[in-house]
Amino acid sequence: MPDATKTQTEAVVDAIAAPSAADGHKEQGKPRSLWGDAWFDLRHRPMFWISSILLLLLLVIAAFPGLFTGADPRNGDLTNHFLTKPDLGHFFQADWFGYDGQGRSIYARVIYGTRASILVGVGVTAAVTLVGGLLGMLAGYFGGWLDSVISRITDIFFGIPFLLGAMVVLNAFTDRKVYVVILALAFLGWTSICRVMRASVITAKQADYVTAARALGAGTPRILFRHVLPNALAPTIVVATIALGGYISAEATLSFLGLGLADPTISWGIDIAEGSQAIRDNPHALLFPAGMLSLTVFAFIMLGDAVRDALDPKLR
Amino acid sequence: MGRYVARRLLQMIPVFIGTTLIIFLMVHILPGDPIRAMWGDKAADPAQVASLRHEFGLDQPLWKQYIDYMGNLFQGDFGKTFGGREVIDEMSESFPVTLRLTAVAMIIEIIVGIGLGAWAGLRAGKAADTGVLIFTLIVISIPVFVLGFLARFVLADQLGWVAPNVQDSTDYAQLFLPGFVLAMLSMAYVARLTRTTFAENLRADYMRTAMAKGLPRRRIIGVHLLRNSLIPVVTFLGTDVGGFIGGAVVTEGIFNVQGVGNLLFKALQQREGSTIVGVVTVFVLVILVINLLVDLLYAVLDPRIRYA
Amino acid sequence: MTIMDKTADIPAPRAGGSNDAPLLEVRDLHVEFHTRDGVAKAVNGVNYSVDSGETLAVLGESGSGKSVTAQAIMGILDMPPGKIPQGQILYRGQDMLTMSYEERRKIRGQKIAMIFQDALSSLNPVLSVGYQLGEMFRVHQGLSKKQAKAKAIELMDRVKIPAAAQRVGDYPHQFSGGMRQRIMIAMAMALEPDLIIADEPTTALDVTVQAQVMDLLKELQTEFNMGLILITHDLGVVADVADKIAVMYAGRIVETAPVHELYKRPAHPYTRGLLDSIPRLDQKGQELYAIKGLPPNLLKIPAGCAFNPRCPKAEDICRTEIPVLVPVSEQDGSELPGRGSACHFWKETIHG
Numbered sequence: 004m005p006d007a008t009k010t011q012t013e014a015v016v017d018a019i020a021a022p023s024a025a026d027g028h029k030e031q032g033k034p035r036s037l038w039g040d041a042w043f044d045l046r047h048r049p050m051f052w053i054s055s056i057l058l059l060l061l062l063v064i065a066a067f068p069g070l071f072t073g074a075d076p077r078n079g080d081l082t083n084h085f086l087t088k089p090d091l092g093h094f095f096q097a098d099w100f101g102y103d104g105q106g107r108s109i110y111a112r113v114i115y116g117t118r119a120s121i122l123v124g125v126g127v128t129a130a131v132t133l134v135g136g137l138l139g140m141l142a143g144y145f146g147g148w149l150d151s152v153i154s155r156i157t158d159i160f161f162g163i164p165f166l167l168g169a170m171v172v173l174n175a176f177t178d179r180k181v182y183v184v185i186l187a188l189a190f191l192g193w194t195s196i197c198r199v200m201r202a203s204v205i206t207a208k209q210a211d212y213v214t215a216a217r218a219l220g221a222g223t224p225r226i227l228f229r230h231v232l233p234n235a236l237a238p239t240i241v242v243a244t245i246a247l248g249g250y251i252s253a254e255a256t257l258s259f260l261g262l263g264l265a266d267p268t269i270s271w272g273i274d275i276a277e278g279s280q281a282i283r284d285n286p287h288a289l290l291f292p293a294g295m296l297s298l299t300v301f302a303f304i305m306l307g308d309a310v311r312d313a314l315d316p317k318l319r
Numbered sequence: 320m321g322r323y324v325a326r327r328l329l330q331m332i333p334v335f336i337g338t339t340l341i342i343f344l345m346v347h348i349l350p351g352d353p354i355r356a357m358w359g360d361k362a363a364d365p366a367q368v369a370s371l372r373h374e375f376g377l378d379q380p381l382w383k384q385y386i387d388y389m390g391n392l393f394q395g396d397f398g399k400t401f402g403g404r405e406v407i408d409e410m411s412e413s414f415p416v417t418l419r420l421t422a423v424a425m426i427i428e429i430i431v432g433i434g435l436g437a438w439a440g441l442r443a444g445k446a447a448d449t450g451v452l453i454f455t456l457i458v459i460s461i462p463v464f465v466l467g468f469l470a471r472f473v474l475a476d477q478l479g480w481v482a483p484n485v486q487d488s489t490d491y492a493q494l495f496l497p498g499f500v501l502a503m504l505s506m507a508y509v510a511r512l513t514r515t516t517f518a519e520n521l522r523a524d525y526m527r528t529a530m531a532k533g534l535p536r537r538r539i540i541g542v543h544l545l546r547n548s549l550i551p552v553v554t555f556l557g558t559d560v561g562g563f564i565g566g567a568v569v570t571e572g573i574f575n576v577q578g579v580g581n582l583l584f585k586a587l588q589q590r591e592g593s594t595i596v597g598v599v600t601v602f603v604l605v606i607l608v609i610n611l612l613v614d615l616l617y618a619v620l621d622p623r624i625r626y627a
Numbered sequence: 628m629t630i631m632d633k634t635a636d637i638p639a640p641r642a643g644g645s646n647d648a649p650l651l652e653v654r655d656l657h658v659e660f661h662t663r664d665g666v667a668k669a670v671n672g673v674n675y676s677v678d679s680g681e682t683l684a685v686l687g688e689s690g691s692g693k694s695v696t697a698q699a700i701m702g703i704l705d706m707p708p709g710k711i712p713q714g715q716i717l718y719r720g721q722d723m724l725t726m727s728y729e730e731r732r733k734i735r736g737q738k739i740a741m742i743f744q745d746a747l748s749s750l751n752p753v754l755s756v757g758y759q760l761g762e763m764f765r766v767h768q769g770l771s772k773k774q775a776k777a778k779a780i781e782l783m784d785r786v787k788i789p790a791a792a793q794r795v796g797d798y799p800h801q802f803s804g805g806m807r808q809r810i811m812i813a814m815a816m817a818l819e820p821d822l823i824i825a826d827e828p829t830t831a832l833d834v835t836v837q838a839q840v841m842d843l844l845k846e847l848q849t850e851f852n853m854g855l856i857l858i859t860h861d862l863g864v865v866a867d868v869a870d871k872i873a874v875m876y877a878g879r880i881v882e883t884a885p886v887h888e889l890y891k892r893p894a895h896p897y898t899r900g901l902l903d904s905i906p907r908l909d910q911k912g913q914e915l916y917a918i919k920g921l922p923p924n925l926l927k928i929p930a931g932c933a934f935n936p937r938c939p940k941a942e943d944i945c946r947t948e949i950p951v952l953v954p955v956s957e958q959d960g961s962e963l964p965g966r967g968s969a970c971h972f973w974k975e976t977i978h979g
Binding site for chain 2: 167170174
């Protein structure tokens with residue numbers, strides 16, 4: 004708490020941390036050392052490793068669901084399996100998590116539902132980062148009328164509540180495939196990234212090394228991509244990573260309401276909605292997809308947390 | 320200050336127009352035809368369809384529809400539902416319900432969120448702090464509708480502590496559970512934000528001064544730390560109203576609360592344009608006004624901010 | 628004047644004291660910080676004392692432990708990571724380290740007050756200066772809000788802030804640096820403490836304002852016959868104000884002396900180095916002296932004399948044995964009162 008304490012402890016920490024960070028990253032320069040430090044920091048966080056392993060597993064499940072179950076997630080057997088209770092001893096078998104109201108294997112559906120969630124999460128984040136990041140960078144770097152126009156558009160989209168707007172937008176589509184949901188969420192979600200990017204580009208633009216680069220005769224693209232962008236990227240990455248989990252959660256919510264993904268696509272949100280009908284006597288039909296959904300969101304949020312702590316220790 | 324407010328109000332106009340235009344277009348650009356859909360699978364009488372289309376102004380070009388709509392809006396006319404009721408009547412019945420639900424949620428969010436955050440922030444780095452951090456992480460990870468069903472399943476269906484459905488929306492005791500569910504996500508964010516600002520401000524120089532002045536611990540934390548730490552939290556509470564509105568649709572559906580969320584959800588299912596646009600327009604106005612109020616409150620809380 | 632009337636209520640008499648104990652005495656104080664990377668020994672056996680009306684200047688580089696000692700006296704060390712493994716801090720003969728939290732809190736602000744270096748960050752940004760000044764009276768004397776405000780205006784007048792009555796509701800950022808430091812001083816003076824610890828009170832100020840603030844501090848000190856511990860790294864400030872000086876290095880006192888003696892004849896190579904590194908007009912054109920090397924890492928203080936790696940006179944003994952603070956005498960053996968040096972070769976240094 005006292006100043007002297009802080010400076011001493013910090014000096015000590017700096018002295019110890021500096022050589023090891025420098026060892027791993029011979030190249031000097033501000034961006035490198037920021038990322039180097041962040042990586043150094045990340046490697047020492049159990050949260051980072053837990054979430055990474057979880058996410059890796061989820062990615063594999065999303066890519067190759069057939070590896071994890073031989074059961075068919077779509078064809079139900081109403082006569083034999085209607086709402087059968089789970090058999091928790093039957094690891095990785097069709098009846099592991101029981102059967103749902105249409106006699107389909109819940110385990111298979113949980114496995115096959117991963118793909119839609121991951122696709123939506125990653126897809127929206129990628130689209131939002133590209134569009135929002137680009138617009139924010141242009142607005143922040145060039146300022147003037149371009150900034151005014153982009154900022155006003157951002158204000159307009161920012162005025163629409165995210166989930167509510169998504170409901171209205173998606174309601175306009177009858178055939179809601181994964182890409183439709185991605186586009187709808189990205190359409191409403193790009194503003195926060197745009198604002199963050201704009202603010203950090205403005206800050207980075209005013210830094211002394213940018214003035215120095217300009218004085219040395221560097222052109223606009225060079226300044227923008229070599230000097231401004233690498234230094235403005237960190238907050239954007241933090242916001243994007245944390246938002247990813249939120250997008251997955253939003254997709255499930257919309258699907259749950261019947262406004263997101265529609266039936267041939269397997270989505271945890273739809274399964275939760277169906278499971279909720281039978282919750283009183285057969286909670287398993289809701290609990291397993293809900294658990295898997297929460298676990299996925301948890302993994303992404305935890306990764307976002309770890310990345311934020313590593314990139315911006317002040318926010319911890 | 321007066322000039323600042325005037326400028327902000329002026330800036331709101333294009334934002335308001337832009338936002339409502341987007342919503343309006345989204346609702347009316349629908350590939351399907353809501354009027355024909357009223358007949359379901361039965362064959363519709365083309366003359367009847369045409370007259371209904373005319374009645375709702377759906378035969379006009381889109382831009383004309385929008386201008387007419389906005390013109391009526393300024394006279395307090397939100398249009399009619401397909402059922403023939405005034406949208407404004409529907410909304411004035413359901414808005415107070417949602418308002419009460421949101422108020423309950425807000426109070427829970429503020430008390431529990433700030434309390435938990437302060438508790439963790441004062442113990443930064445200790446077990447209690449880690450516990451709160453993990454708790455908030457879990458709460459953020461569980462989507463509201465899952466949380467809602469779980470709460471309903473456990474507290475109402477299994478334990479029977481509360482009624483699963485809200486029968487009387489003026490009874491705050493009944494609104495507690497849906498309010499709590501609605502509050503959870505924001506509460507977790509408030510707790511995290513409070514924790515961060517508390518832990519950060521705890522190291523501030525003025526805290527050392529307060530200590531050196533020989534102030535009692537309660538005063539150091541309750542006056543010097545709290546006043547500084549609440550500034551970002553208040554800002555967050557303001558910007559979070561939009562999230563509440565989205566959450567209200569889900570929560571009201573789960574607990575059968577007859578609020579705006581429910582009204583909107585039904586309107587979405589029936590593709591009833593006037594209600595959808597009406598509800599969203601009011602929400603957008605509410606959000607814009609709250610954002611302005613928060614900015615003004617910010618200046619009150621932090622004397623370093625001066626709006627010219 | 629109302630401030631004066633309050634004196635009668637304070638039980639312990641001001642000057643001299645009821646017993647022979649000095650106003651404040653620090654005995655063999657050790658402070659360490661337990662960090663992830665090890666134990667940083669910030670203070671390693673400091674002794675000093677201050678009497679009423681006396682000014683002790685504590686001199687040293689950042690990291691020498693001068694501020695940490697002051698914070699230990701105030702009881703505002705962050706514990707943990709800070710820890711006081713041994714030592715005593717006696718206020719009028721009573722060890723404050725064994726007192727309860729409440730007892731210590733009542734001494735803070737009322738008997739011992741502190742002035743910090745950066746007034747802008749040390750004052751609460753969201754509370755008016757009037758509130759922050761008045762708080763002293765409300766908490767320690769139970770005055771009402773209104774009475775406290777009147778007292779606050781009175782205090783601001785005392786420290787010569789113009790238009791005090793109009794500015795009492797202003798916030799710290801609305802004042803200039805010098806005015807802010809005056810408010811800090813006013814806050815410390817509020818309850819007429821017996822001792823004031825000023826931690827680099829003028830470092831953050833313009834040179835022209837520095838003198839004004841020091842003069843004010845000195846004036847108030849004389850008026851109330853207070854003890855003053857002035858922590859600084861600025862030898863110029865010390866010369867005008869202090870009665871005696873303690874020079875600190877790596878958490879130890881390496882030299883003590885009455886103020887003018889130290890300037891004339893330093894008895895420790897570190898002090899000499901400090902004095903030689905002051906730019907002087909009569910040596911214009913020559914290269915400015917600088918002590919070589921860096922302040923020691925508090926995690927690994929060098930064996931022997933902590934200053935040995937930087938000392939121009941270091942010999943083998945300096946690398947193995949820690950020199951203790953010994954009295955310094957003239958060449959003929961006559962005592963030099965108040966002087967001490969923690970150098971194996973103090974004789975050579977002072978007389979050489």
